[in-house]
Amino acid sequence: MFSLCAFTAVAAVFSITLYMIANGVPAIWQVGWKEILFSSVWQPVARDASFGILYVILTSVVGTFLAVLLGVPIGLFTAVFLAEAAPAWLAAVIRPAVELLAGIPSVIYGVLGMMILNPWMYCLEQMLFADSLTHQFTGGANLLSAVIVLAVMILPTVISISEAALRAVPPELKASSLALGASSVETIFRVTIPAARSGILTAVVLGVGRAVGEAMAISLVSGNSVNLPLPFCSVRFLTTAIVSEMGYAGGLHRQVLFTIGLVLFVFIMVINGILSGILKGERQG
Amino acid sequence: MPQSKISTEKLNLYYGAKHALKDITIRIRSNMVTALIGPSGCGKSTFLKSLNRMNELTDGARTEGKVYLDGEDIYGSGMDVTRLRKRVGMVFQQPNPFPMTIYDNIAYGPKVHGVRNKEKLDGIVERSLRQAAIWEEVENQLNRTAMGLSGGQKQRLCIARALAVEPEVLLMDEPTSALDPVSTLKVEELIGQLKGKYTIVIVTHNMQQAARVSDDTAFFLMGEMVEFDTTARLFVHPADRRTQEYITGKFG
Ligand SMILES: Nc1ncnc2c1ncn2[C@@H]1O[C@H](COP(=O)(O)OP(=O)(O)OP(=O)(O)O)[C@@H](O)[C@H]1O
Ligand SMILES: [Mg+2]
Numbered sequence: 001m002f003s004l005c006a007f008t009a010v011a012a013v014f015s016i017t018l019y020m021i022a023n024g025v026p027a028i029w030q031v032g033w034k035e036i037l038f039s040s041v042w043q044p045v046a047r048d049a050s051f052g053i054l055y056v057i058l059t060s061v062v063g064t065f066l067a068v069l070l071g072v073p074i075g076l077f078t079a080v081f082l083a084e085a086a087p088a089w090l091a092a093v094i095r096p097a098v099e100l101l102a103g104i105p106s107v108i109y110g111v112l113g114m115m116i117l118n119p120w121m122y123c124l125e126q127m128l129f130a131d132s133l134t135h136q137f138t139g140g141a142n143l144l145s146a147v148i149v150l151a152v153m154i155l156p157t158v159i160s161i162s163e164a165a166l167r168a169v170p171p172e173l174k175a176s177s178l179a180l181g182a183s184s185v186e187t188i189f190r191v192t193i194p195a196a197r198s199g200i201l202t203a204v205v206l207g208v209g210r211a212v213g214e215a216m217a218i219s220l221v222s223g224n225s226v227n228l229p230l231p232f233c234s235v236r237f238l239t240t241a242i243v244s245e246m247g248y249a250g251g252l253h254r255q256v257l258f259t260i261g262l263v264l265f266v267f268i269m270v271i272n273g274i275l276s277g278i279l280k281g282e283r284q285g
Numbered sequence: 286m287p288q289s290k291i292s293t294e295k296l297n298l299y300y301g302a303k304h305a306l307k308d309i310t311i312r313i314r315s316n317m318v319t320a321l322i323g324p325s326g327c328g329k330s331t332f333l334k335s336l337n338r339m340n341e342l343t344d345g346a347r348t349e350g351k352v353y354l355d356g357e358d359i360y361g362s363g364m365d366v367t368r369l370r371k372r373v374g375m376v377f378q379q380p381n382p383f384p385m386t387i388y389d390n391i392a393y394g395p396k397v398h399g400v401r402n403k404e405k406l407d408g409i410v411e412r413s414l415r416q417a418a419i420w421e422e423v424e425n426q427l428n429r430t431a432m433g434l435s436g437g438q439k440q441r442l443c444i445a446r447a448l449a450v451e452p453e454v455l456l457m458d459e460p461t462s463a464l465d466p467v468s469t470l471k472v473e474e475l476i477g478q479l480k481g482k483y484t485i486v487i488v489t490h491n492m493q494q495a496a497r498v499s500d501d502t503a504f505f506l507m508g509e510m511v512e513f514d515t516t517a518r519l520f521v522h523p524a525d526r527r528t529q530e531y532i533t534g535k536f537g
Contacts, residue, residue: 172381179370181371181397194385197384
């Protein structure tokens, strides 16, 4: 009975993998993998169609990287504050707030980003590019908006997992540092955080996973045209490409979308691989 | 009588409403080993922590009375905690090296206190490890993580780590209770080598250990110091009946 249930999960993973490969690979044969991965021209419905997803891949990589760069420090400092410094009443306010943040559906993030963030971005854009003759105005729906939304969305993951890791550091370890005359700040940065590093790394990797896979929220704020991932450009991510085109795509176009899905799948697999590598390294001490 | 390194006067400590130390007045002799014995919960660790102000890390702990280090009040406004803890080092019950290399474990304290020069740090690391009688065992693996050492080696590493900041006093809270007999013996030998240069205060549940390593012994009971004398006298001719009963194993 139990093994049957367990088998369901394995079967699901297995069939998804097979399905992704079966549907993603044909387009690679037909178009050529170099053409797909390294061409930057995405014109799937033109008469002389071109299926280069380089910019889309770059957008996902750069967008995720920037979101992590922004979200991880904020999340880590919040976790340090919660685990080490916050008075009980304040922690009792922050912690449920963080949990709530994790529970908000991603479409809400998208809508809020669209209503609040994009207008700000548009103001900024108008100021920065007032004299530019070449800039394509986006109305504020750009990479930067997506990065900020993603950074907020990974916060709960980063905070709760890092906090748990920091709390798991033995109190005597901190006491030893303090007893040597180190200040509490020195102790946090030089003993507590290093001692919790594998947990914190896990938090980062899971955050990356969440950011790479997010589609709904960023499709609402990122503008959705295929461009080089520059802060004020309208951009399209791997996920948003699938979301926005799958509805009408047919033929080869549709198959290339599956290839994009396969690329995304490979990304997630790599991230999972890194994660299990970290966890294994931790068990070995 | 040699000069006292640490002395307390009517030291009282409260954890909230709990009165954990009651009017402790003691003179700890310089460059000698003083053992603190007594049943569980009698306040030995609390007393030890009040000597380097580690008690201040406990929420709700309140200290009254005086503690003097070389005649200077350690709770006085002129006393800097960082400097105090450099002078009064501490070794804990569980061997707990930092999750870094052996070298970095030892260099941690000196770096905290501003030593940056690599050669100087190298010198301190070697000297401290030699003093803690562990140099021969680790000299070829200084850049490996300290987490791979045995329990006994870890504890001697922790002693070396404490010695690296050149303290004057070493507080040890049951330093061998998590170790096997052979490692325990090594640490006891080490204590014998260190006294004379350092003033050592050691908490132990092991009567034989107290008798073996210490010059003076204080017997604590329910937050009070019942008796304090030279180890030789306290174990042979205890003045108080409760001391007599404890050291002969009638309770505790
Ligand atoms: N943080 C704390 N908050 C409240 N009470 C405490 C705290 N730490 C210790 N106590 C109490 O103070 C008393 C003395 O504790 P302490 O740890 O000093 O005893 P000990 O002699 O070291 O015991 P053991 O031999 O078990 O280590 C005990 O009754 C203990 O319950
Ligand atoms: Mg104790």
